Amino acid sequence: MRRTQDEFVAERQPAWNELAAxxxxxxxxHRLPPPAIARAAALYREICxxxxxxxxxxxxSDVVDVLDGLAARACAALYSAPPYRLAALWELxxxxxxxxxxxxxxxxxxxxxxFVLPGVLGFVGASRSRGFAVQIMSEPxxxxxxxxxxxxxxxxxxxxxxxxxSFYVYNNVGIAFRCFATGILFGLxxxxxxxxxxxxxxxxAGAVGAAxxxxxxxxxVAGHGAFELSAIVLSGAAGIAMGYALVDxxxxxxxxxxxxxxxxLFRMITGAALMLLVAxxxxxxxxxxxxxxxxxxxxxxxxxxxxxxxxxxxGRGAHRGGRA
Amino acid sequence: xxxxxxxxxxxxxxxxFRFRAAxxxxxxxxxxxxxxxxxxxxxxxxxxxxxxxxxxxxxxxAVMGGxxxxxxxxxxxxxxxxxxxxxxxxxxxxxxxxxxxVKAGGYPLSFMDTVLRNLLRTxxxxxxxxxxxxxxxxxxxxxxxxxxxVAGTMVVIEDPVRVAPPIVIExxxxxxxxxxxxxxxxxxxxxxxAIDLLLRRRDLAPARRQELAQMVAPALGARLGxxxxxxxRFLALLHHVVAGVGASxxxxxxxxRRR
Numbered sequence: 001m002r003r004t005q006d007e008f009v010a011e012r013q014p015a016w017n018e019l020a021a022x023x024x025x026x027x028x029x030h031r032l033p034p035p036a037i038a039r040a041a042a043l044y045r046e047i048c049x050x051x052x053x054x055x056x057x058x059x060x061s062d063v064v065d066v067l068d069g070l071a072a073r074a075c076a077a078l079y080s081a082p083p084y085r086l087a088a089l090w091e092l093x094x095x096x097x098x099x100x101x102x103x104x105x106x107x108x109x110x111x112x113x114x115f116v117l118p119g120v121l122g123f124v125g126a127s128r129s130r131g132f133a134v135q136i137m138s139e140p141x142x143x144x145x146x147x148x149x150x151x152x153x154x155x156x157x158x159x160x161x162x163x164x165x166s167f168y169v170y171n172n173v174g175i176a177f178r179c180f181a182t183g184i185l186f187g188l189x190x191x192x193x194x195x196x197x198x199x200x201x202x203x204x205a206g207a208v209g210a211a212x213x214x215x216x217x218x219x220x221v222a223g224h225g226a227f228e229l230s231a232i233v234l235s236g237a238a239g240i241a242m243g244y245a246l247v248d249x250x251x252x253x254x255x256x257x258x259x260x261x262x263x264x265l266f267r268m269i270t271g272a273a274l275m276l277l278v279a280x281x282x283x284x285x286x287x288x289x290x291x292x293x294x295x296x297x298x299x300x301x302x303x304x305x306x307x308x309x310x311x312x313x314x315g316r317g318a319h320r321g322g323r324a
Numbered sequence: 325x326x327x328x329x330x331x332x333x334x335x336x337x338x339x340x341f342r343f344r345a346a347x348x349x350x351x352x353x354x355x356x357x358x359x360x361x362x363x364x365x366x367x368x369x370x371x372x373x374x375x376x377x378x379x380x381x382x383x384x385x386a387v388m389g390g391x392x393x394x395x396x397x398x399x400x401x402x403x404x405x406x407x408x409x410x411x412x413x414x415x416x417x418x419x420x421x422x423x424x425x426v427k428a429g430g431y432p433l434s435f436m437d438t439v440l441r442n443l444l445r446t447x448x449x450x451x452x453x454x455x456x457x458x459x460x461x462x463x464x465x466x467x468x469x470x471x472x473x474v475a476g477t478m479v480v481i482e483d484p485v486r487v488a489p490p491i492v493i494e495x496x497x498x499x500x501x502x503x504x505x506x507x508x509x510x511x512x513x514x515x516x517x518a519i520d521l522l523l524r525r526r527d528l529a530p531a532r533r534q535e536l537a538q539m540v541a542p543a544l545g546a547r548l549g550x551x552x553x554x555x556x557r558f559l560a561l562l563h564h565v566v567a568g569v570g571a572s573x574x575x576x577x578x579x580x581r582r583r
Contacts, residue, residue, distance in 0.1 A: 004564075004567035005520075005567060006490035006491060006567075009487055009490065010490065013487065045337075048335075048337060048339040051339065051341075052339070058513055058516070060488065060517060060520045060521070060524070061517070062485055062486070062487055062488050062524075063487055063488075065485040066485050066486065066487050068341050068342050069482065069485065071339065071341055072333070072341040072343065072430055075335050075339075075341065075430060075431075076426065076430055076431050076432050077432075079335075079336070079431060080431045080432045084409055084434070084435040088435070159385075159386030159387065159390075160386055162386060162387075162390050163385075163386040163387075163389045163390035163393070164390075165390070166389070166390040166391070166393040166394040166397070167389075167390075167393050169393070169394065169397055170393040170394070170396055170397040173397065173401070174397070174400070174401070177401060177443055177446065178446050180443060181443050181444050181445070181446035181447045182446060182447050182450070184444060184447045184470050184474065185447065185450075189447065242474070255473045258473060258474055259473075259474065259475075259476045262436070262440055262474055262475065262476070263436070265440065265474070266436045266439060266440055269439075269443065270439065
């Protein structure tokens with residue numbers, strides 16, 4: 001004769017409660033002492049068989065539900081990796097990010113072209129005719145830009161610098177994230193943001209140059225441009241790579257193909273976000289300072305070389321970082 | 325395709341767990357709670373900044389502006405990532421609605437997963453009010469929005485459940501009462517579950533339990549050829565007899581068993 005549900009529950013419930021208590025005590029099971037982990041693993045196996053028995057015997061759904069939830073939580077706790085490690089940040093910077101960029105170099109090249117070519121077009125157009133600039137941006141915007149860079153180069157207070165740094169974080173990292181995320185629409189969103197931002201930046205540069213303040217603008221932009229412009233291109237490249245994974249699925253289903261790419265997408269977009277944080281501090285504190293133009297130009301040149309060397313050379317010898 | 329929102333996950337030991345995937349309504353409520361939390365946090369910060377700096381000081385504007393922008397950035401892009409990482413897939417809103425984000429295999433999500441699924445909110449939001457996300461969700465048994473697809477995650481319901489108390493027959497069944505039933509009683513599973521539920525529910529007043537039992541007991545008694553006295557006691561005895569026989573579940577009755 002088989003056991004009734006109530007006998008079964010009465011006999012097994014202490015074990016269930018013990019496991020529930022172990023799981024409740026620490027979300028991180030791996031921080032428990034080894035005997036407790038071994039005990040949890042043993043209880044987990046018992047509860048799996050309890051679950052099978054409860055289902056097979058047709059016990060009422062509350063029992064099955066309790067066991068289902070308990071077994072699922074235990075399984076997750078026993079098999080999972082820790083959700084985050086600080087060492088992962090170092091791995092990302094040291095080799096994960098630059099390696100991911102190099103693996104996706106064709107998307108980076110495409111994104112760079114989609115960003116730079118409209119930029120050149122906007123620059124040439126706006127420097128030749130103000131009407132072109134006004135077509136792309138509104139008249140007040142163009143006038144404001146011309147004015148802003150006309151009275152430039154005298155430095156600002158530290159308070160303003162700090163505030164502008166937060167603004168650059170908020171604005172630029174936000175743009176990069178949107179540029180990446182909208183790439184899920186088969187890359188179209190990323191392409192739009194790259195072309196649009198390239199065009200606007202080109203037009204501003206052209207219009208300000210035509211108004212005779214080009215030197216001010218380029219002295220300002222040069223320093224942080226190395227990080228900021230390349231980071232925008234890289235986030236766009238990640239977005240296009242994401243969209244392309246939906247198109248060229250390589251024997252996988254569309255969503256599986258996307259997931260197979262997700263590691264590289266994560267590395268590229270977080271790397272780009274880190275670059276934008278660096279850029280925001282340069283743009284907030286260094287770029288508007290009253291330091292002489294030649295110094296700024298040399299530093300800017302050095303930063304461009306640095307960024308390029310980092311992306312091309314960093315982590316070449318290292319093994320492939322983490323999961324693909 | 326089934327209308328059920330149960331997701332079955334198989335572990336390395338070939339044990340299958342069932343999760344209940346959370347639908348858009350419940351997730352929208354959780355989102356609303358999170359939105360209120362974020363707005364509240366921003367308001368609190370504004371008040372602290374305003375009081376801390378004083379409006380008239382020259383630095384006040386910069387500190388207010390800078391602090392607000394930084395807070396906006398962190399709340400917009402960091403809020404979900406932060407809570408889903410430290411609370412193992414839950415945020416204040418999800419916790420309030422008993423929701424949790426897990427990997428499609430039932431595992432806890434990693435930092436990478438939460439970053440990707442929350443960055444993709446921007447795309448899910450398009451063109452307005454998570455419309456695209458809603459359409460994509462409707463496509464999938466797990467209600468995965470775009471962010472969930474990229475990260476390989478799902479949102480599951482974790483309603484607290486407890487094992488119901490055992491059924492106690494008072495006074496204990498006599499041999500005569502047991503003997504009155506046929507030797508081998510077989511009930512289809514839905515009937516067994518109904519009787520089980522009627523006897524175990526905590527929130528049923530005795531009079532109502534009596535009333536409900538009166539509706540089914542005579543029919544069952546007539547079918548089994550047993551004299552029905554007190555209907556609740558009759559059902560309890562029937563349950564006892566059936567449970568004593570063991571797993572008297574007809575295979576065909578089990579097939580349709582789904583919550």
